[in-house]
Amino acid sequence: MSIAQQLIQSSPYIALFITLALGYLIGKITIGRFVLGGVAGTLLMGVVVGQLGVDIDPGVKSIFFALFIYAVGFQGGPQFFGALNRKTVNVILSAVVMTSVGLFVVLGAAWMFDLDRGTAAGLAAGGLTQSAIIGTAGDAIGKLGGITEEAKALMQTNVAVGYAVTYIFGSLGPILMVTWIIPTLMKWDIRKEAIELAEGQNDGKTELSDGEFNAITALDSRAYRIDSNSALLHKTIAQANDSLIDTAIELVQREGEALASNEVTFRENDVVVVTGRRSAVKQQASLLGEEIDIPSSVELVEENRQLIATNSKLIGKTLGQIKQLAQKSLTRGVYITDVNRGGTSLAVNADLVIKKHDIVQITGKAADLNRVANNIGQRLGSAYVTDFVLFGLGMVVGLLIGLINFKIAGIPVTIGSGAGCLISGLMVGWLRSKNPKVASFPMGASNFIRDFGLAVFVGIVGLQAGPQAIDAIREHGLTLLMLGVGVTLIPQIVAFFFSYYVLRVRNPIEALGAIAGGRSANPAFAALLEKAGNATPVFSFTVTYAIANVLLTLWGPIIIGIITTNVG
Known part of the structure; x- marks a missing residue:
C-alpha cells in the first residue's frame, strides 16, 4: 500500500481538500474562450483522486x-x-x-x-x-x-x-x-447577460462586479456664502433645517468661527455648509448664495443609520410629516438619504409615504441620530452578523x-x-x-x-463515482x-x-x-x-x-x- 493510500485511509478528508485545491487550480486553465471552471475541475479531479479508494x-x-x-x-x-x-x-x-x-x-x-x-x-x-x-x-x-x-x-x-x-x-x-x-x-457572454438581467430586476440599478464601486456618491457637501438675495438671510438654523428632508445645514462659519446653535440667525457673508443627497443639494444652490470652496478647516464626521419603520404613529405618513414629528430640539439637522422597500430603493421626497418595515436611512451626527432613531423605529442589525x-x-x-x-x-x-x-x-x-x-x-x-x-x-461526487465508474x-x-x-x-x-x-x-x-x-x-x-x-x-x-x-x-x-x- 502506498504512502498516499495510507494517509487517505487514515484521514479521507485529506483527499477531499486535495481534490478541491487541484480542481479549482485546473479550473483556471483557459483555452481560447473556453474556461473549465472550478466546479468541472473539482469533479474531474475527484474522479482521479478517487482511484486511491476514498471512503x-x-x-x-x-x-x-x-x-x-x-x-x-x-x-x-x-x-x-x-x-x-x-x-x-x-x-x-x-x-x-x-x-x-x-x-x-x-x-x-x-x-x-x-x-x-x-x-x-x-x-x-x-x-x-x-x-x-x-x-x-x-x-x-x-x-x-x-x-x-x-x-x-x-x-x-x-x-x-x-x-x-x-x-x-x-x-x-x-x-x-x-x-x-x-x-x-x-x-452569449454569461456574466454580461446576468448583469443585465439583474439590473432589469433592480429597476436599472447597476450590478457591480468584484472590485467595482460607484465613483459618483449619493451624498454631496457644498459651501455657500450668504448674500443679500439668499433665502436664508435672517432665518435661524432651526428654521432653515425645519423644511429640509434630504439635506441639512451642518455648519455656519462667521469670521472664521464655527457656529452651531439652533438659534443662530444667518447674516450676510456667513459661510454655510450644506450636506445631503447630491440632487437635492444642487436644487437648493440658487436659494443659498454664491458657491465657494469648502474651507479647509471644516471637518464633518457623520454616520449613516438604517432604521426599520415600526412606529405606528409614523406608518402611513409622508417623509415631510415624519421629519416634523421625529426631529425635536436638534443641534444640527438630520436628513434622510435613502428609503428601501422590499430590496428596492425609492425616490426620496417630502411626499413619499412610509410603509411598515420600510428601511429608512438617516444621516447626521451620532448624537443627533440617537435623538431621532427611537422616533422612527428599530435599528437594522449589523450587516456582518448572521441570524x-x-x-x-x-x-x-x-x-x-x-x-x-x-x-x-x-x-x-x-x-x-x-x-x-x-x-x-x-x-x-x-x-x-x-x-x-x-x-x-x-x-x-x-x-x-x-x-x-x-x-x-x-x-x-467525483471521489465516490470515480473508482466504480472506471x-x-x-x-x-x-x-x-x-x-x-x-x-x-x-x-x-x-x-x-x-x-x-x-x-x-x-x-x-x-x-x-x-x-x-x-x-x-x-x-x-x-x-x-x-x-x-x-x-x-x-x-x-x-x-x-x-x-x-x-x-x-x-x-x-x-x-x-x-x-x-x-x-x-
Missing part, C-alpha cells in the same frame, strides 16, 4: 449540498417570487420537454442496442443524473412476474452498473453545455420538507433534502426582504456557505459510455432549441437555468452560478428542478414497464 460518509455530501442550495435559495428568494408570472408556464413546459426527450432517447437506445431493462434504467439514472431512478427501477424489477429471482437480481445489478458508467459524463456534460457549448453557439436562529430553523424546515413523500400511480416520490432546503431558502430570503428585522444572512457569509458547500459536494467501463466497454453521452446531450440540445424558439424562453440566463434545472443537474447549476456571478439563474432553475425531480423519478418504473428485454 467519506455520504451524509457529508448531503449536508454540504443542503447548505449550498439553502444559500442559493436565500439569495434568490426576493427575485424568485417577484418573477412568478405567466411566463412561468413556459419555463415549466421546458422541463417537461427536457425530461420527456430524455425518456425517449433512453428507450431508443435500449431498442437499437437491445439493452435489458436494468441496463436501460441505469443508463437513464446516470445519463440524466437522477439517482432516484435506481430505487424506483429496482423496486419495479423486483415486482416483475414470469422471470427468475436470479434474473431479477442480475438486472438490479445492471441498474447500478449502467449508472456508474454514465454518471460522470452525466454530471460533466450539463456543465459544459450551460457554461460553454450553448453560450459559444449563441455568442443563526432563522438560519438554523430554515435548515430544519428544509430538511423536514425533504422528508415528504407521496405516490403517483403507486410510484413513491420523495421531495429530497436538496429541493426542501431550496424551498426553505427561498422562503426565508423572501421573508428577509419583507421584514428586515429577521433572518440576517450577510452576503459575504452566504457566498462562502454557497461556494464551500458546492465545492465539497462536487468533490465528494471499473465498469473496463468491464462493459465504451458502448454504454457513449450511449450515456447521447442520453446526456441530446435532450439538452432538443429542449434548448424548443424552449428558445417555440416556448420563447429567450433570456439567456433563464434559458440556461432551465436547461440545468430540467436535467436536475446540480453541478451544472453551480457552474452557471459561478459564471453568472449573481443569483439570476435561481428562478428558472428552481421551477424546472422541481418538475424534473418528480418526472425523472417516475421514469424508472416506466422504463421497466415499456422495455421487455430481460437478461439471460
Whole structure:
C-alpha cells in the first residue's frame, strides 16, 4: 500500500481538500474562450483522486449540498417570487420537454442496442443524473412476474452498473453545455447577460462586479456664502433645517468661527455648509448664495443609520410629516438619504409615504441620530452578523420538507433534502426582504456557505463515482459510455432549441437555468452560478428542478414497464 493510500485511509478528508485545491487550480486553465471552471475541475479531479479508494460518509455530501442550495435559495428568494408570472408556464413546459426527450432517447437506445431493462434504467439514472431512478427501477424489477429471482437480481445489478458508467459524463456534460457549448453557439457572454438581467430586476440599478464601486456618491457637501438675495438671510438654523428632508445645514462659519446653535440667525457673508443627497443639494444652490470652496478647516464626521419603520404613529405618513414629528430640539439637522422597500430603493421626497418595515436611512451626527432613531423605529442589525436562529430553523424546515413523500400511480416520490432546503431558502430570503428585522444572512457569509458547500459536494461526487465508474467501463466497454453521452446531450440540445424558439424562453440566463434545472443537474447549476456571478439563474432553475425531480423519478418504473428485454 502506498504512502498516499495510507494517509487517505487514515484521514479521507485529506483527499477531499486535495481534490478541491487541484480542481479549482485546473479550473483556471483557459483555452481560447473556453474556461473549465472550478466546479468541472473539482469533479474531474475527484474522479482521479478517487482511484486511491476514498471512503467519506455520504451524509457529508448531503449536508454540504443542503447548505449550498439553502444559500442559493436565500439569495434568490426576493427575485424568485417577484418573477412568478405567466411566463412561468413556459419555463415549466421546458422541463417537461427536457425530461420527456430524455425518456425517449433512453428507450431508443435500449431498442437499437437491445439493452435489458436494468441496463436501460441505469443508463437513464446516470445519463440524466437522477439517482432516484435506481430505487424506483429496482423496486419495479423486483415486482416483475414470469422471470427468475436470479434474473431479477442480475438486472438490479445492471441498474447500478449502467449508472456508474454514465454518471460522470452525466454530471460533466450539463456543465459544459450551460457554461460553454450553448453560450459559444449563441455568442452569449454569461456574466454580461446576468448583469443585465439583474439590473432589469433592480429597476436599472447597476450590478457591480468584484472590485467595482460607484465613483459618483449619493451624498454631496457644498459651501455657500450668504448674500443679500439668499433665502436664508435672517432665518435661524432651526428654521432653515425645519423644511429640509434630504439635506441639512451642518455648519455656519462667521469670521472664521464655527457656529452651531439652533438659534443662530444667518447674516450676510456667513459661510454655510450644506450636506445631503447630491440632487437635492444642487436644487437648493440658487436659494443659498454664491458657491465657494469648502474651507479647509471644516471637518464633518457623520454616520449613516438604517432604521426599520415600526412606529405606528409614523406608518402611513409622508417623509415631510415624519421629519416634523421625529426631529425635536436638534443641534444640527438630520436628513434622510435613502428609503428601501422590499430590496428596492425609492425616490426620496417630502411626499413619499412610509410603509411598515420600510428601511429608512438617516444621516447626521451620532448624537443627533440617537435623538431621532427611537422616533422612527428599530435599528437594522449589523450587516456582518448572521441570524443563526432563522438560519438554523430554515435548515430544519428544509430538511423536514425533504422528508415528504407521496405516490403517483403507486410510484413513491420523495421531495429530497436538496429541493426542501431550496424551498426553505427561498422562503426565508423572501421573508428577509419583507421584514428586515429577521433572518440576517450577510452576503459575504452566504457566498462562502454557497461556494464551500458546492465545492465539497462536487468533490465528494467525483471521489465516490470515480473508482466504480472506471471499473465498469473496463468491464462493459465504451458502448454504454457513449450511449450515456447521447442520453446526456441530446435532450439538452432538443429542449434548448424548443424552449428558445417555440416556448420563447429567450433570456439567456433563464434559458440556461432551465436547461440545468430540467436535467436536475446540480453541478451544472453551480457552474452557471459561478459564471453568472449573481443569483439570476435561481428562478428558472428552481421551477424546472422541481418538475424534473418528480418526472425523472417516475421514469424508472416506466422504463421497466415499456422495455421487455430481460437478461439471460
